[in-house]
Every structure is written in C-alpha cells, then in structure tokens.
Amino acid sequence: MTRVGKGFVFRASNAGPLDALLVFAIVAAAVVSAFPLVWMILSSFKTPAESMQVPPVWIPATPTFDAYGEVASVINAGRSFWNSAVIATTTTLGILVTSLMAGYAFAKYRFKGRDLLFAAVIATMFLPPIVTLIPLYRLVGTMGLNASLAGVIVPNLANAFGIFLMRQFIAGVPDDLIDAARVDGASELRIVFAVVAPAVAPAIAALTLFAFVYHWNTYLWPLTVLQGNTDNYPIVLSLSRLLSYNRGAMNTGLVMAGAAMAVLPPLTMFVLLQRFFVDSIVSSGVKG
Amino acid sequence: MTRSTRTSALVMLTPAVSLVGVFIFLPMLLTIWLSFQAWSTQTGFGAAQFVGLQNYADLLSPLSVGRDFRQASWNTAVYTLLSVVVILPLSVLLGLMVHQNRVAGGHVLRTILFSTYMVPMIAVALVWSKLYSPNEGPLNQILGWFGVGRQMWLSSPDTALVSVVILNVWQQVGYFTVLVIAGLTQIPVALYEAARIDGANPVQSFFGVTLPLLRRTLLFSAVIAVINAVQVFEPVALITQGGPANSTNVLTYYIRRVGIERAQGGLGSAMAVMLMLALIVVIVALFAFARQGEHEK
Structure with a gap:
C-alpha cells in the first residue's frame, strides 16, 4: 500500500x-x-x-x-469490569492455545481425513450462534455451569476462525525450521509453542485482538447463560440495566457515560494492535 | 504416516476438535433432533417427546406463534437484504477512498472506520437510541437544517427496521472496507497501466479492472454480511423489544424469546432449523451467482 x-x-x-x-x-x-x-x-x-x-x-x-460516578454506583461497575476482563482474557488465552495446536496439526501433519475434518470445523464459522443457543443452554446447565463465569467461558475456548487463521499462517512457516527443532530433540508441543508461535507472532497479535474484542463485546450468550445473576454480569450486560434504571431522556448522560466506559478497553486494544489486525485480514481473510 | 505423527496429531487436535464438537456440533445436532420433539427448555433432554412435524406445522399455522415467526422471518430477510445492499457498495467506495494515493487522509479514515467495529453492539444501540430520539436527539436537528421534517426513527413501525439497519451499517462498514482494501492491494498495478494505455478513463478501469477482480472479495463480504445480519439482537432486545407493532421482531430475538424465555425448546429449535436451512440456501445461491459471473467472462 x-x-x-x-x-x-x-x-x-x-x-x-x-x-x-x-x-x-x-x-x-x-x-x-x-x-x-x-x-x-x-x-x-x-x-x-x-x-x-x-x-x-x-x-x-x-x-x-x-x-460516571452514578454509573459506578448503579451497576457496580468495578465488578462488571472485572467479570468482563476475566471472560475476555481467559477465553482469548484458551483460543490462542487451542488454535495454535490445531492450526499446526492442520498445516504441518498429513493424516487420513485431515481435509474433511478441517472443512467440518471451518463450516461452523458460518453458523450463527442462535442456531445452537437453545440446546447449548441446556447442555451447559447439565454440566452445572449455568449462571457462572465458567459457563460463559468454557463453550468458547476454541473456534473455527482461530484455527483457520493459525493454519493459514503456520502453513507459511518453513518446514526446515520445524525439522531442525525435531533434530535437536524438541517435543512437538515444545515446537508449537517455542518455535512456531514466535514465527507467527503477528497472527497471534491479530487473533488476540479479534478474540478479546469479540468476547468483551458479546452479549447474547452471557445474557442467556447467566440467567439474571447480575453479580457475574460483564459490563455489556450491566449497561442494559442502566437503560431501565431510569427510563426517558433523564438517563441519557448516565447511559452515555456507561457506554463510553465499556468502549474504552476494546478501543484501546485496537489502537495498540491495529497494524496486525489489518495485516491478518489482508493475508487470511480473502485468500482462503 | 508414522505412529508418532498419529499420536502427535491426536494430541494437537483433541482440545480444539473436542470443544468444537461438544459445544457446536453436538448442539447443532440436538437442535435438529429437538425440532421434532415437544420439549420444555427447563427440563432435561430425556423429557423430550417425539411429535413428528408438529412444531413445523405450528410455525406454518395461523396460530400467533406462526404469524409472529413468519413476520420475524420476513423482517430478518428485509433487514439482511438491506444491510448487504448498502454495505457492499459503500465498502467499495470507502475502500477506494482509503486505498487511493492522490490525497492524504486514507489511513486516518481507515482507522476511524474500523474503530466503530470495536464498539460493543450494546453501546452502539444505546448511543443510537439517543441519536434517534425524535425530540432531543441530534439527528432530527441536523436533518432540520436541510429542511427535512421530523422523523420518528425507532418509534414508528414504518422506519424502525431501517433505523436498525442504519446503525448496523454504521458499526460494520469499516470491517468490510478493510476486506475491500485487502482485495484492492492484490490487484496488480500493471493492469491499471494497461487499461490506461488502452485509453480507459478511471470509470472504465473501475468497471473493467477493479470490480471484476474484486469478485472473490465481494462474495466473501456478502456471505459474512448475511451471517452478521441474521445475528442482529442487541438493538432489538434492548431498545425496541421487537416493536413497534412487531416491525423489528427478528429471528435471533424471536427464537431466543420462544426457546429460552418461554422455554418452548422444540418450537424454538424448529425455527432455528428453518433459519439454518434458509442460510444454506442463500449462501449456496451466492456462490452459484459468483461462479456464473466467472463463466460469463
């Protein structure tokens, strides 16, 4: 450019x-x-x-x-921010680990059924969450995770987009680099995290941003699984309580202050990492 | 394939594949199965009772749930079509504005456009609900400067759905603009040179070079735009509750309402299956359309 x-x-x-x-x-x-x-x-x-x-x-x-002061008192903003941070950070870490490992396997191993499995995983990218919401809600309830932060986090620890992004980038890592590490006696897990991961650092930065922002912002699943347990509400859910707190124009300042607070973390993340973000879309989004 | 690679592949794939399997594939299969059952979402899966096609029959019947479902399907279709039809050309226009190098400012514009995509939809919905406010909102005031009369925006059944489309376009267009920029960077400069030597003006080279070479990008954009559009939820759940007069009742909202809030899991699942089928048809049609265009060339 x-x-x-x-x-x-x-x-x-x-x-x-x-x-x-x-x-x-x-x-x-x-x-x-x-x-x-x-x-x-x-x-x-x-x-x-x-x-x-x-x-x-x-x-x-x-x-x-x-x-801003009023927001803090109405919705327990500190707690909500903490919940959002826990949800977004843990989910992002999980996605990074699972995507790196699976992306490595899909990019560098040859095994029977690989392409079929990859296609099946990628197909889930095109599935809107509402399609699986009802049974997922019950399933997570059966696991005893309803109304808890774990219930918000666990179903999202792996996703097709991350696996796809990592496979695209890891395919470009030279085989020589991996073979050299094998000759040195490194285990495969060590190769993924100590050799391959540094080689795809820009993609990791991009995925970190995508995942963090998505899971900071996401609304439908936490709303459903938390079942009104406001102690565990992330900030985006708590915001909705501002609107009902005092209906009408009276609460405009309050709502705007709350929205401004919720926007700040993802926007900061974006400003810090936007270079990688755009690069990753350029090299993975369209060519795939 | 050696035994050790097989073991390694298993180790590498197990976390991701089992998570995707348990939390996406299994629920998807359960959705299909539940769509043939009478089942309350408050009970275990074992309590489901087979009812054949009854749920589907209800959705097509004159019952209120059927009427609301058909209205929600129609609203979702209109919403999706409008979103795609506005977002695609706009993203190409904005992409060209960012990508050009005649004047400065493209990169700043890209950053501003993309930053709206980072804003949580809930904040977008809250802010726009105030922008749209017929009395003390700034949008009617700005329109007033140009002699446009007072609009009711989200408060009128005639304009509510379009108002939601506008805020959605505002939030998402930056993402699609970046996709277009990505596509533009892959077009060889030599093709533009050749077009210029052949005497093509900028408009001709846009339709002769740029647009045909953006086809794959635009196909990808269209698919993503459709999938994003059917997910619209926050503005409806929070601001309009599907109203006024059911005009913003969309499927993601209505499926959740029936399947989770009213705990009619079988009925909600039947709706989800219909949505899934409709999406498959639309996406296959988009790919077929793009392929047909390629053959004509």
Missing part, C-alpha cells in the same frame, strides 16, 4: 477539482463515522437538564463527571 507524505493535500499546483472532491469525501466519511462516538463522549459530560433540552445541546456548558 502506498503511503502519501503529509502535506500532499496542500500542494495546490497539481491538485485538480477531483482532488478537492476526494478530500471532501474523506473528511465527510470520517466525520459521519466518528460522530456517534463524539456525541457519546460529549453527552456523558452533560447535566441531566442539558440532556433533555430541545433543540439538543452539543457542547455541555459546564462539563461534569457526575454521570
């Missing part, structure tokens, strides 16, 4: 009307895309009176952090 030096826009000599239109379109797209989040932040600093004003107030006159 070509990088354009900063200041190119202002070199008016060879900039035609098409360039001006292009700049306008880019700015417009960026503004439309950023607007809801900017509005969210601005509204979180408004007083309840400002939130109810017609026509709407854009910039709060005296920004207040009150809404």
